[in-house]
Amino acid sequence: MDISQLRMLTAIYKAGSIVKAAKSVHCVPSNVTARMKALEAEVGCCLLNRGDKGVELSAAGKHLLAHAEKVLEAFGEAQSCFNDTKKLGGTLKVGSTDSFVSTQLASIAAAFEREYPEVVLEVATATSLELLEQVIEGKLDIAVVAVNTTNPKIISQRLPGERPVLVYPQRWLHDGPLNLNNRKLLAWPKGCPFQAVAQVWCDDSLKGVEWRVCASWGGILTCVEQGLGMAVVPRGVYDNYSALDGLAVCDALEFDRVDHYLLTHKRTGGHPVRDGFERILCGTSVHSG
Known part of the structure; x- marks a missing residue:
């Protein structure tokens, strides 16, 4: 029957x-x-x-x-x-790097909620490698990371990224021409692609740089604003904190763009809610710096 x-x-x-x-x-x-x-x-x-x-x-x-x-x-x-997307319910578990959450996820989440009002959106932040593992283990439905993967279990889709900028304390200009040698640089731990960009730049262009690790963009920029060091940060993160007194940005430097990657598990197949989130995310204009 x-x-x-x-x-x-x-x-x-x-x-x-x-x-x-x-x-x-x-x-x-x-x-x-x-x-x-x-x-x-x-x-x-x-x-x-x-x-x-x-x-x-x-x-x-x-x-x-x-x-x-x-x-x-x-x-x-x-x-x-x-x-009818307004009748779909359940929970969608999304993982993202701190930089993407800080700069772009809010507008995407708002558009998603308007189209899928009955779906609960859960967002977790972690490093790119941690997010990859959580997608593989089925703990996340979808993740946005800053490092690509060739894992055979994963479907990876490149998203337009953004160019980092150098941010430094305005008070450094009070000492005369800007000198970035023998300064402190605040950055995420190794594994962060923005940290890698900063590492290459320091190795090629500077001398005597002393590294300080901080796993928070807000923490990094607050420390910069207080004169504790400089940092290479996503342009969107700087834009969010540009109102802080004491921050200066060096637009003369042009760093390589850091792309994001959308990760899903191959075994999950059709998933109307997840596919809807992916459609909204990919249709949103991504700041490229």
Whole structure:
């Protein structure tokens, strides 16, 4: 017994004819006849009374019809749920790096909530490698990271990234021409792509740089504002904190862009809520610096 057989049964009841019922379910009469005979064989009784004036449901057929109508109604509601995003519910677990959360996720989450008001959006922040592991383990539905992966279990999609900028204390300008040698530099721990950009720049261009580790963009920029050192940060992060007194940005330096990557697990297949979040995320203009 399947949905198509139940649809045929209800169509026969409404049309009173195999031929008319076949037109309403968009198939040939012989197929309707064969499917009804198969259904009768499955339930073990006659469902249709065939006469000169057409076809009527037997007592058993009418009994099955009552159940068929309920099943078809429930099936229709289930289908409409996936056609109407406002009816979709559940929880979507999203992971992201701190820089992406700080600069872009708020607008994406707001657009997602407008389209999927019944879905609870849970956001977790961690390093890119930690987020990758959580997607592999099924703890996250989707993750945005700053390091690409070739893991065979993962689908990775590149997102336009942003160029880092050098931020330093304004008070350094009070000492004359800006000198960045023998300064302290605040950065995330190794593994962060922005830390890697800063490392290459320091190795190629500066002398005597003393590193200080801080796993927070807000913490890093607050320390810079207090004169504790300089930092290479995502442009969007600086824009969010540019109102801080004492911050200066060096636009003369042009660092390589750091792209983001959207990670999902290959085994998850179709996922209407996750796919909707991905569509909104990819359709949002990403700051490229």
